Amino acid sequence: MAELQLREAIRAAMVEEMDRDEDVFLMGEEVAEYNGAYKVSEGMRDRYGDRRVIDTPISENGFAGLGLGAAMDGLRPIIEFMTWNFAFVAMDQIINNAAKIRYMSGGQFSFPIVFRGPNGAAGQLAATHNTSVEALYSCFPGLKVISISNPDDAKGLLKSAIRDDDPVVFLESEFMYGMRGEVSDAEDYIIPIGKARVAREGDAVTIIGHNKSYWRALEAADMLKADGYAAEVIDPRTIRPLDWETVLASVRKTNRCVIVDESNPFASVSSEIAFQIQARAFDDLDAPLKRVTAKDTPAPYAKNLIEYYLPSAEDVYRACREVMYLD
Amino acid sequence: MALMMKPAVSGNGRPEASFETIETRLTFRNYPGDRFTHSDLGLSVADVGDIYRNMLLQRRFEERSAQMYGRQKIGGFLHLYIGQEAISTGSVYALKPGLDSAITAYRDHGLALALGMSSNECMAELFGRADGCSKGKGGSMHFFSKEKRMFGGHGIVGAHIPLATGIAFAHQYRNDGGVCVCYLGDGAVWQGSFHEALNLASLYKLPVVYVIENNQYAMGTAVDRAAAETDLFKQGISYAMRGSLVDGMDVLSVCQAMRDHVELARQGEPSLVEIRTYRYRGHSMSDPGKYRTKEELEAKKNEDPILRLKSYVMENQLMKNDEMDAIDEEVKAEVAASVVFAEESPFPPLEAIYEDVYTQKNYPFLKY
Numbered sequence: 001m002a003e004l005q006l007r008e009a010i011r012a013a014m015v016e017e018m019d020r021d022e023d024v025f026l027m028g029e030e031v032a033e034y035n036g037a038y039k040v041s042e043g044m045r046d047r048y049g050d051r052r053v054i055d056t057p058i059s060e061n062g063f064a065g066l067g068l069g070a071a072m073d074g075l076r077p078i079i080e081f082m083t084w085n086f087a088f089v090a091m092d093q094i095i096n097n098a099a100k101i102r103y104m105s106g107g108q109f110s111f112p113i114v115f116r117g118p119n120g121a122a123g124q125l126a127a128t129h130n131t132s133v134e135a136l137y138s139c140f141p142g143l144k145v146i147s148i149s150n151p152d153d154a155k156g157l158l159k160s161a162i163r164d165d166d167p168v169v170f171l172e173s174e175f176m177y178g179m180r181g182e183v184s185d186a187e188d189y190i191i192p193i194g195k196a197r198v199a200r201e202g203d204a205v206t207i208i209g210h211n212k213s214y215w216r217a218l219e220a221a222d223m224l225k226a227d228g229y230a231a232e233v234i235d236p237r238t239i240r241p242l243d244w245e246t247v248l249a250s251v252r253k254t255n256r257c258v259i260v261d262e263s264n265p266f267a268s269v270s271s272e273i274a275f276q277i278q279a280r281a282f283d284d285l286d287a288p289l290k291r292v293t294a295k296d297t298p299a300p301y302a303k304n305l306i307e308y309y310l311p312s313a314e315d316v317y318r319a320c321r322e323v324m325y326l327d
Numbered sequence: 328m329a330l331m332m333k334p335a336v337s338g339n340g341r342p343e344a345s346f347e348t349i350e351t352r353l354t355f356r357n358y359p360g361d362r363f364t365h366s367d368l369g370l371s372v373a374d375v376g377d378i379y380r381n382m383l384l385q386r387r388f389e390e391r392s393a394q395m396y397g398r399q400k401i402g403g404f405l406h407l408y409i410g411q412e413a414i415s416t417g418s419v420y421a422l423k424p425g426l427d428s429a430i431t432a433y434r435d436h437g438l439a440l441a442l443g444m445s446s447n448e449c450m451a452e453l454f455g456r457a458d459g460c461s462k463g464k465g466g467s468m469h470f471f472s473k474e475k476r477m478f479g480g481h482g483i484v485g486a487h488i489p490l491a492t493g494i495a496f497a498h499q500y501r502n503d504g505g506v507c508v509c510y511l512g513d514g515a516v517w518q519g520s521f522h523e524a525l526n527l528a529s530l531y532k533l534p535v536v537y538v539i540e541n542n543q544y545a546m547g548t549a550v551d552r553a554a555a556e557t558d559l560f561k562q563g564i565s566y567a568m569r570g571s572l573v574d575g576m577d578v579l580s581v582c583q584a585m586r587d588h589v590e591l592a593r594q595g596e597p598s599l600v601e602i603r604t605y606r607y608r609g610h611s612m613s614d615p616g617k618y619r620t621k622e623e624l625e626a627k628k629n630e631d632p633i634l635r636l637k638s639y640v641m642e643n644q645l646m647k648n649d650e651m652d653a654i655d656e657e658v659k660a661e662v663a664a665s666v667v668f669a670e671e672s673p674f675p676p677l678e679a680i681y682e683d684v685y686t687q688k689n690y691p692f693l694k695y
Binding site: 025051054056057059061062063064065066067068069070071072073074075077089092093096097101102103104105106107108109110141142144164165166194241244275276279280 | 428459460461462463464465469471472473478479480481483486487488489490491492493494495496497498500507519520523524526527530531682683684685686687690691692693695
């Protein structure tokens with residue numbers, strides 16, 4: 001096992017796939033000459049040249065669509081958004097073209113493309129730079145949505161995403177790019193899309209969290225451990241399609257569930273998980289589900305407010321104690 | 328001593344204008360009607376007959392679809408191309424079949440037929456049947472054919488222009504010598520996607536021709552009510568792109584213009600063509616057309632590209648009357664047969680609703 005930063009794991013996945021498949025290329029703002037706004041693509045232009053690592057003007061709608069046109073004719077683009085906040089102007093391309101043209105063409109044209117970049121809160125950047133988009137893109141059949149929480153998953157899942165023949169929205173995090181973690185050095189390390197990871201086994205309560213929220217879930221599980229309770233922690237890893245079997249099996253074992261999701265609460269990933277659990281495991285529940293989300297407001301700038309806005313480990317811990325009827 | 332500087336160049340390699348040397352760096356060509364004969368274009372009489380047949384097929388197919396729409400055999404929107412056939416046919420005759428690519432907006436029946444998609448699969452698609460070109464999942468606005476390199480049929484105004492740019496990127500990336508032709512309406516020029524796409528194409532020197540089919544109205548809004556600059560071909564100036572103006576009622580002018588522009592693209596120079604045309608029918612079937620006068624419409628009908636080619640053939644005694652009539656009969660029969668084919672084609676089975684969403688075969692769709 002090698003220890004890599006998250007950014008290095010993502011880069012390793014791109015490099016391995018570009019080495020094995022000439023049709024894979026990387027395009028985005030500052031990916032080439034500048035070596036990546038967050039240094040994810042550092043050194044890649046030197047390795048592959050301007051033909052395969054391509055800087056763009058600030059035209060997200062244009063280059064997202066360019067990637068889709070190239071994919072429609074069989075290339076396998078990786079389109080980097082500097083952040084997913086900037087991809088709102090490209091939503092027409094992603095939602096109307098990436099998700100729907102395969103269907104409208106009766107399956108004639110598919111889109112082997114990955115749109116990747118950091119998602120969710122990234123500090124004191126105020127409301128427009130702190131959006132969580134996983135629920136938005138997960139609304140649309142035709143897309144697959146992956147949200148990673150650690151370097152190992154990042155590498156294995158990004159390699160899968162690049163090889164997948166369907167369009168994948170791949171969500172990273174500015175806060176986690178520098179995070180180090182063990183990454184499998186198995187040759188051609190692949191993690192299948194659509195499989196959740198049971199990060200910690202337990203019987204007292206199921207805590208579900210993806211991306212940064214996974215770490216809040218894990219911290220809360222540690223706090224519960226100090227109280228003498230074993231929480232089961234699940235990282236869905238893929239949001240669409242979500243691995244319902246793993247989630248439901250866990251809830252059937254623990255009979256209690258807390259969902260951590262740093263999105264705004266309305267129609268979020270936590271909403272859908274809660275609906276599916278009540279529809280499919282109602283009789284297994286010993287307490288109503290709880291969720292911990294961002295506040296139902298735009299993200300604020302002030303340090304104390306943004307900290308208050310986001311789910312904390314303490315919030316998750318308290319929610320767990322409530323569903324366990326401890327308080 | 329003057330500061331030694333390397334000559335400034337713009338993104339696409341052209342010299343950058345300076346305060347001393349402001350100049351017009353872009354050339355425009357003019358392709359008016361009646362300028363070119365078929366011999367100028369190196370077309371045989373048989374080619375002229377094929378071109379006539381190709382345009383007439385689109386006309387008759389759409390007349391019949393309008394009728395079927397009235398009988399409620401066709402649902403949704405139906406945007407007819409009638410009047411614009413010289414553009415689809417004239418430009419398709421400038422392309423290399425099987426290599427070059429084409430993509431258009433929602434007024435797509437004409438281009439599909441011009442590219443050689445069958446009347447049967449097109450009519451069946453309008454009827455929403457399993458044998459339709461898109462298996463009954465796309466309808467009028469979403470004709471596709473991978474085999475003919477027809478990349479759609481797109482319903483969102485302007486959204487396909489970046490796709491065209493990407494298809495051209497794929498031609499360049501593979502260095503296969505192919506060109507992508509992107510058709511768009513005059514209304515699409517005012518979408519940001521048009522401007523982003525043209526800049527990207529020029530910056531990367533992609534083999535693409537953007538063709539504005541200026542039929543004078545974006546739905547019901549006349550060009551001069553939407554455009555600050557009504558010479559739409561001039562939009563290329565900002566993107567260091569050459570542009571031409573073409574009479575879209577003369578198929579020979581369109582063909583010559585498109586040959587020139589496709590050749591530019593093949594040499595790695597993207598460009599912009601504005602083809603002035605006119606649609607004789609409403610924007611869609613529900614359009615009463617109150618934004619234009621009957622006199623205007625009647626006057627334009629005198630320029631009908633199909634009648635014009637017919638007169639050209641007659642005046643130059645290229646074909647006999649009965650030869651032309653035989654083409655008319657053949658086209659009529661093909662279209663009539665397509666209606667029978669569409670009627671007899673089954674509706675898609677309900678299970679098909681989950682097919683073609685993903686390439687993944689066992690995708691776990693939510694059913695709760």
